[in-house]
Amino acid sequence: MTTSTQYDLRDEGRRVMDQMKQQPNPVVEARQLMSQTIMAHVLLGLSDAGFYEYVAGKDAFSMGEAAAALKFDRFTFEAMVEYLLGCGALVRQGASDTFALTDKGKRLFNVYTRGVLNVYLGGYNAVLRSLGKVVAGELPLNDGSLRRSTRHAAAGTAYSTCAFTIPDVFAAMRGTRGKVCLDLGCGTGDFLLQWVLQAPDARGIGVDMSGAALRQARETAQAWGVADRLEFHEAAVGPGPLVVPQGALDTVEMVTSMYMLHEFGRDGREAIVDVVRALKTQLPGRHLLALEVEACDPEAFAAQTPPAAHFGRLDYRLIHQLSGQGLPRGQEDWHGIFRDAGCTIVEPGKPTGGSLIYIAGM
Numbered sequence: 549m550t551t552s553t554q555y556d557l558r559d560e561g562r563r564v565m566d567q568m569k570q571q572p573n574p575v576v577e578a579r580q581l582m583s584q585t586i587m588a589h590v591l592l593g594l595s596d597a598g599f600y601e602y603v604a605g606k607d608a609f610s611m612g613e614a615a616a617a618l619k620f621d622r623f624t625f626e627a628m629v630e631y632l633l634g635c636g637a638l639v640r641q642g643a644s645d646t647f648a649l650t651d652k653g654k655r656l657f658n659v660y661t662r663g664v665l666n667v668y669l670g671g672y673n674a675v676l677r678s679l680g681k682v683v684a685g686e687l688p689l690n691d692g693s694l695r696r697s698t699r700h701a702a703a704g705t706a707y708s709t710c711a712f713t714i715p716d717v718f719a720a721m722r723g724t725r726g727k728v729c730l731d732l733g734c735g736t737g738d739f740l741l742q743w744v745l746q747a748p749d750a751r752g753i754g755v756d757m758s759g760a761a762l763r764q765a766r767e768t769a770q771a772w773g774v775a776d777r778l779e780f781h782e783a784a785v786g787p788g789p790l791v792v793p794q795g796a797l798d799t800v801e802m803v804t805s806m807y808m809l810h811e812f813g814r815d816g817r818e819a820i821v822d823v824v825r826a827l828k829t830q831l832p833g834r835h836l837l838a839l840e841v842e843a844c845d846p847e848a849f850a851a852q853t854p855p856a857a858h859f860g861r862l863d864y865r866l867i868h869q870l871s872g873q874g875l876p877r878g879q880e881d882w883h884g885i886f887r888d889a890g891c892t893i894v895e896p897g898k899p900t901g902g903s904l905i906y907i908a909g910m
């Protein structure tokens with residue numbers, strides 16, 4: 549770590565004073581950066597502890613009642629509430645211990661915000677807070693302690709896609725065929741759950757290699773009373789046929805894959821082609837809908853006019869690099885992959901947020 553033995557703090561201080569004569573003010577920027585970081589931790593902490601579920605649907609909450617119901621440490625909870633009060637996310641009602649969410653608070657507590665916090669801060673917290681050690685070569689990037697929190701990443705993806713991404717996927721699926729959907733890399737099954745809830749005759753078959761995610765998916769299907777229309781199989785998607793119980797895929801009319809195909813790209817482009825070719829061999833004639841985040845070239849990203857409103861695509865790219873997942877690919881690249889696998893392009897890439905919906909005819 550650098551110390552003041554290596555540089556003259558008086559010179560450093562003068563540099564800040566010089567910068568402060570210009571706009572934007574670097575002191576304000578530094579404070580904003582830190583406040584956003586602290587706010588993100590406060591919000592994720594409340595999410596982890598079940599506070600969002602507690603306030604959902606309520607216009608206001610009593611701090612005492614909430615702390616008792618959730619068995620919170622009263623001192624910590626009060627400190628967090630006071631912080632959010634100061635940030636303008638909460639407003640006190642009269643002189644009581646009752647607080648209501650302001651419009652700002654409602655935005656900070658919405659499902660999309662929760663989703664993004666869960667994916668990045670929750671899912672990849674270990675690697676993000678260890679970057680110093682990793683870049684210094686003291687901890688290898690593939691160290692087990694840096695593994696992502698799958699619980700956060702899965703919940704976060706479901707939360708952040710339910711607002712506009714999944715409705716856009718459903719709209720794209722309307723032009724395709726059938727009611728029986730095979731979702732590859734289904735994770736905790738949230739996409740298929742939404743699929744069967746939106747039409748009484750819809751059915752879903754989910755495949756994932758994570759047994760833990762599938763256990764959660766089955767529980768959720770039970771809880772929503774749709775277990776008779778959803779089935780889940782533990783299997784690895786790969787360059788060979790999917791190994792699932794005999795007959796399990798007989799009724800499949802369409803195939804979806806949300807944010808998974810790019811992962812095979814860590815072994816090169818051809819690895820994705822091989823997987824798509826294997827799917828075409830096993831499920832000929834079906835449409836394959838793939839949802840993938842847009843590619844992001846950092847220099848082109850920085851040169852955009854007007855500048856991007858946020859760094860979402862850069863965040864996704866960095867996290868994919870750090871977690872050994874394949875990088876997001878461009879539209880042309882995906883078209884080439886589908887064609888090389890023998891598919892036709894049915895939907896060349898419908899934008900939804902920072903993602904694109906592709907449909908390939910197998």
Ligand SMILES: C[S@@+](CC[C@H](N)C(=O)[O-])C[C@H]1O[C@@H](n2cnc3c(N)ncnc32)[C@H](O)[C@@H]1O
Nearest residue numbers: 705733734735756757758783784785806807808
């Ligand atoms: C980024 S998550 C996306 C989950 C879900 N589709 C969604 O959008 O919320 C990728 C999922 O693919 C699964 N997965 C990755 N490679 C796989 C493979 N070869 N076979 C089966 N599942 C795989 C992971 O276990 C994980 O659940």
